[in-house]
Amino acid sequence: MGGLFLSGGGNAEQTREINEYFIQKIDSGKPLLYIPLAGDPEFRTYDRCLDYVKSMFNPLGASEIKMWTDLREKTFDDVMQFSAVYISGGDPMRILKKFKETAFDEVLTHYHEAGGTIYGQSAGANILGKKITVMDDMENGNLHALNLINGHSVWCHYQEKSDLKLYEYVDGFDTHIIAIPEGTAVYATPQKLSVLGSNEAYFFENENKALLEKI
DSSP states (O other), rough: OOEEEEEEOOOOOTTTHHHHHHHHSEEEEEEEEEEOTTSSSSOOOOOHHHHOOOOHHGGGOOOOOEOOOOTTTTTTTHHTTEEEEEEEOOHHHHHHHHHHTTHHHHHHHHHHHHHHHHEEEEEHTTTSSBOOOOSSSHHHHHOOOOSTTTTEEEEESGGGGHHHHHHHHHHHTTTTTEEETTTTEEEEOSEEEEEEESSEEEETTTTTTEEEEEE
16 A cells, blocks of 8 residues: 555645655655645636646656646556656545546555555645534435545545535435644555654544644
8 A cells, every 4th residue: 555645635735744654755856746636627727736736846846747637547557657646635526526437546456455656735635534524414425435434434634524424425415524724635555554744643533533643
């Protein structure tokens, strides 16, 4: 299994420490794959999104960044040419729909199982968990995502005022939740959850809220 970077959100300045650690963990001699499909291209074009991602990662040592906006017929072998996959934020339902329509969810799962590193930013992190956990109502929130984190789900942009809703999700959806504020990320491996960044992150299990350890 590869490592997963689960970012709670934030701008380039807020996530710089996380991004530096990410670049150190991957092979800078191979290109980085960027998938912007959670975003709305009518609000911000994909080319503008790519420019922003390059401005974050190129100064830190990323040699080349390639963007995919069409996932049809993309294969495991296609993805294996990359050092890692970076999935940016937006609407998790939009990108999950694209993944499932093209069977890219299966490709990405295979990539992760083969040791590939995935960095999910906000919505990009949310879809890597067991359930989508950003909806206001319980019925629409109970939607299966890629389930790459030992059966855990991800809650991004975490604030303490969300605790009651988090306990409701844990109780109603049979999942544990990793709650991550902006400017913070959790690095997930099969053995451990470790925190990067400026704030604390938490693990919600049953009626318990536990502080995750920092790297």
